[in-house]
Amino acid sequence: MLEDYFRQYGILVMFLMVAIGVPIGMLLLSYAAEFIRVRPAQTSKVKRTSYESGLRPFSPKPRLFNIRYYYYAILFVVFDVETVLLFPWAIKYGVLSKEFGLIAFFAVLVFLVVVTLGYLYAWRKGALEWTRSTDN
């Protein structure tokens, strides 16, 4: 039984290897096309400039980014952990509520209410707004 369990993951690992082999194979095929000279390889300095709508690139590469992205990343981490905690509960919920009745519901209700309060707090503080008006 346990052997089958590992065999399943063996097939999965093989699948992932083939899945990563497909794009690598496509790239190798295109390099092979260059090797047998059916694909042009006439590069020049102008071709290798990065695309800026036809102009010669003049703007500096942006190294700073807006703090809003960071806010969303933090919110993502907070609420993604919540989803991870809800998954195992959701699977066993039918069995639990058959055995223990409403306790299974109220146990997670406390957690969900806390999360919802945190969500409303984030909303209230304006963390979910992309643009914030300047007058508050």
Place this chain on the structure above:
Amino acid sequence: MNPAFLDNSLFRNIYCYLAGSSDSCAERGYDTTLLPAGFEWLAFAITAFLIINIVINAGLGAVVVYIWGERRILGRIQNRTGPNRWGPFGSLTSVADAIKTLFKEDIVPDEADRWLFNLAPILMVFPVLSVLAVIPFGVGTFVVDLNIGILFVIAITSMSGISVVLASWASGNRIAIFAGMRSVAMLISYEIPMALSLIGVLMLAGSMSLGKIVDAQDIPFILVQPLGLFVFLIAAQAETSRTPFDLIEAESELAAGYLNDYSSMKFGIFFLAEFLATIVASMLIVTLFLGGWRGWDPIPSQIWFAGKTVLVLLFIMWMRFSWPRLRVDQILSLAWKGLFELTLINIFVTAILIAIWPDPGITELLIMSAINWVVFFISIWLVSKLLRPGDYTAPAPRTDRPTYPVATDELPDEVAYTGGTTR
């Protein structure tokens, strides 16, 4: 070999053809023996490799057909012909595209980080292909049926955010970096409603294995979980960055976004990944909400699965063709203020209903679905009220602006537009 593996008919037919002498195959009436006894491990490896290649090649072939079909239908909807040159009805257009991408020059800009620039397309298509491993395509037609199937899907599709930011950063292009930042914000925002919308399905099915979820759907979960399907459909569109949510390559704002400096085969791989992601998303919708391969008897289950997938794909295409692109703040507020609440409502309501009927039969499921549809309409109405922008009052026109005379002369005949059809 445990019989559980041999329930997979795709696996069984090849494995027992190679090693029919093993006990569990002989029980099922296989007598061909290509490999001698003791070489079951070799039969296992060959079989696994073959079914993996069958599934992956079927996926890639589906993309070729799908790209052609989408372009044809897009042409029809926009009142033009669409691709019609290569093959009957232009059906070889995708093949021609593939050959063209192969023979185009590969340009790596000087500012690009060469290694990451090459790595990004590989990481883009890899997670999308991997999802095919756990989808059940029919009765006993799957590669593996993991007991953590949904978790695997959600975990591995999260990699798309990494590959997008890698592609945009590695190409060293200013426009691409803006696109990458914006689309990562979008991708991670929509991951949360996508994961949370499946909680209701998990509660009803009691398992994360996609095969068991299909087995649990005595009535399709679209009836019991309308809110879950609604959120999952929108979130899947955003995750695959289809047009209402295609900040990632908004042509009119960012040229082509993160694809700006990609050419040749690397561009082709991104193209493939984008369309394959749409197909995989609709396969997931079919599996989780539309009853998967279940159907009525004379038609084989694989055909049912394919037919439902095509229907969902048509619906997704229709959404793409009908709606304009949303703004970045609209997209993010839809995820955080609209869909997140809808999923919370869905979890609450489904949890209460299951607490009332812990082991629902068909009748209880139908009562549940009636309640859920009422909740669906009320909550969508409430959230749309909430998300509605405030009434716009036009500012008063400036009075100090000079007025210009308006041209009233008619145009000469040779300039005037005389009408005509678009075909």
